[in-house]
Amino acid sequence: MKNGYVQFVGTAKSFGPVDVVRKTDLGLDRNSLVVFLGPSGCGKTTLMRMVGGLDEPSSGSILLGGEKVVGPDRRRGMVFQSYSSFPWLTVEKNIAFGMRYRKDLGVAEKAERMRHYLELFGLADFAGSYPNRISGGMRQRVAIARTLAAGSDVLLMDEPFGALDALTRERLQVELRQIQIREEKTIIFVTHDVEEAVFLADRIILFSRRPASVVADIDVAAELGPQRPLEIRETQKFFELRNKVLHLIRNETGAIV
Amino acid sequence: MPAAVSDGRCFDHPGIAILFSSLFVFRGRASPMAESAVSVAAAALIVAGWELAARAGVIAPQFLPSPSRVVIALWTMLTEQNLVWHVVVSTARVWIAFLLAAAMAIPIGIMMSSYRIVGAALEPMIDFIRYLPVPALVPLSIIWFGVGEETKIFLLWLGTFFQLVLLVADDMRRVPQEFVEVARTVGATSRQVMTDVALRWMGPTLIDNLRITLGWCWTYLIIAEIVAADSGIGYVIWTARRFVKTPEVMAGVVVIGLIGLVTDQLLRLLHRRLFRYL
Numbered sequence: 154m155k156n157g158y159v160q161f162v163g164t165a166k167s168f169g170p171v172d173v174v175r176k177t178d179l180g181l182d183r184n185s186l187v188v189f190l191g192p193s194g195c196g197k198t199t200l201m202r203m204v205g206g207l208d209e210p211s212s213g214s215i216l217l218g219g220e221k222v223v224g225p226d227r228r229r230g231m232v233f234q235s236y237s238s239f240p241w242l243t244v245e246k247n248i249a250f251g252m253r254y255r256k257d258l259g260v261a262e263k264a265e266r267m268r269h270y271l272e273l274f275g276l277a278d279f280a281g282s283y284p285n286r287i288s289g290g291m292r293q294r295v296a297i298a299r300t301l302a303a304g305s306d307v308l309l310m311d312e313p314f315g316a317l318d319a320l321t322r323e324r325l326q327v328e329l330r331q332i333q334i335r336e337e338k339t340i341i342f343v344t345h346d347v348e349e350a351v352f353l354a355d356r357i358i359l360f361s362r363r364p365a366s367v368v369a370d371i372d373v374a375a376e377l378g379p380q381r382p383l384e385i386r387e388t389q390k391f392f393e394l395r396n397k398v399l400h401l402i403r404n405e406t407g408a409i410v
Numbered sequence: 411m412p413a414a415v416s417d418g419r420c421f422d423h424p425g426i427a428i429l430f431s432s433l434f435v436f437r438g439r440a441s442p443m444a445e446s447a448v449s450v451a452a453a454a455l456i457v458a459g460w461e462l463a464a465r466a467g468v469i470a471p472q473f474l475p476s477p478s479r480v481v482i483a484l485w486t487m488l489t490e491q492n493l494v495w496h497v498v499v500s501t502a503r504v505w506i507a508f509l510l511a512a513a514m515a516i517p518i519g520i521m522m523s524s525y526r527i528v529g530a531a532l533e534p535m536i537d538f539i540r541y542l543p544v545p546a547l548v549p550l551s552i553i554w555f556g557v558g559e560e561t562k563i564f565l566l567w568l569g570t571f572f573q574l575v576l577l578v579a580d581d582m583r584r585v586p587q588e589f590v591e592v593a594r595t596v597g598a599t600s601r602q603v604m605t606d607v608a609l610r611w612m613g614p615t616l617i618d619n620l621r622i623t624l625g626w627c628w629t630y631l632i633i634a635e636i637v638a639a640d641s642g643i644g645y646v647i648w649t650a651r652r653f654v655k656t657p658e659v660m661a662g663v664v665v666i667g668l669i670g671l672v673t674d675q676l677l678r679l680l681h682r683r684l685f686r687y688l
Contacts, residue, residue: 205591205595207591207594225594225595226595226597227595230595230596231588231595233591233592236586239607240687241611241613242687250606251596253606254597254598283686284687285687285688299592300596303595303597305595
């Protein structure tokens with residue numbers, strides 16, 4: 154998996170005297186969902202932000218399709234946990250914001266894409282609503298739709314479902330997995346929730362405590378396959394995998410997530 | 411027989427008793443109607459008490475004239491002493507200085523929080539000037555600008571600009587980093603982040619801050635008009651004081667209060683209209 158679409162080449166990051174990410178070499182495949190799992194504040198988010206061009210590596214570099222990442226652009230979109238959608242824009246305009254700076258799309262094309270994503274995320278009935286009138290789950294759907302509308306190839310998701318209730322969270326996990334397969338996107342998903350990681354991931358990269366370094370690389374797709382219906386959570390394989398990851402975390406990182 | 415008679419409630423309108431009893435519940439909610447009724451009644455009670463105290467001669471009229479005498483004074487000032495003209499002059503002074511301060515404070519405040527070089531250069535200076543009391547600068551202002559309009563505008567500007575610029579800088583600093591980064595990752599330039607995200611996010615607090623600083627502007631106006639003016643409400647009040655025309659002094663104060671109230675309500679309305687999404 155070394156010659157992946159997203160490549161970390163000796164990437165390291167420190168903020169002043171504090172080492173946040175130790176020298177990392179890692180390749181992530183295109184059209185796959187990779188979960189960065191690790192204890193809170195371990196530096197996994199920083200690693201992901203560097204893919205987005207929002208933080209700069211202190212040494213080494215990050216390649217996207219063989220090209221060095223310098224600064225943010227719309228090929229890599231962010232989805233945050235909070236402040237994910239603009240409160241002053243309606244659902245429709247929030248999604249349109251993703252296409253706002255695209256000069257390559259005509260008005261008709263933008264409208265078509267808008268319709269597509271409103272439908273895809275079941276947001277059509279809320280098109281004219283402001284974010285404070287819709288549920289937290291809906292707001293996260295808006296954020297993902299906006300990123301896809303922008304035409305991002307890589308989605309960088311920073312604990313996007315962290316603030317949602319359990320049921321909404323499950324539903325969004327199922328949807329995200331389906332959308333990832335359907336839209337053929339590469340997703341880096343940061344979380345500290347083991348269940349979520351195993352359910353969503355093609356591959357889990359487990360990080361140590363700060364400074365982050367890779368302690369395990371788990372091929373989840375080989376065990377669970379690409380399709381993730383909700384029932385998969387009740388299978389023996391899922392349990393075993395989850396327990397394996399939990400053990401790894403306890404043994405390798407010495408941390409309680 | 412209805413049981414309502416015996417429990418002491420108003421039999422004809424049992425609703426009214428319930429409406430008002432909820433006013434006495436700890437942290438309770440009352441209907442807006444009941445609350446307005448209480449507000450009006452309380453104000454009326456104060457005015458009535460004042461009128462009675464004045465008429466009974468408890469306090470000498472040159473100290474506390476009755477409300478009716480204040481209203482009469484107000485009427486005379488309106489019809490015979492060109493009060494409207496003075497109000498217009500004062501309002502114009504406030505708005506010119508205020509708009510000038512806002513037009514400078516908004517871009518400078520935004521730049522202070524956007525680019526460290528601007529912030530580092532200006533913040534200590536502005537912080538220092540902000541603590542200088544405006545009245546202390548009146549003599550200097552008169553030496554610089556004389557006693558004309560420039561002095562008044564300068565003093566009002568001085569009192570608002572340095573406060574507002576720091577408030578704006580603070581608002582800009584509080585724009586969530588997430589919003590900025592989302593915009594950057596969909597292809598916005600720094601300038602577009604500023605206009606399409608930061609300014610939009612700041613909107614509601616900016617209007618609030620403008621509303622508050624406009625109020626301060628009126629405070630400084632009276633100081634400026636008392637010191638050096640031959641027009642404006644401050645001048646009217648100060649002149650009336652010289653002849654111990656207490657009703658006129660009070661009428662002048664009431665006029666300022668009314669202008670403040672009206673302006674504030676208008677700006678609140680604007681706030682609600684502009685930011686329906688809140």
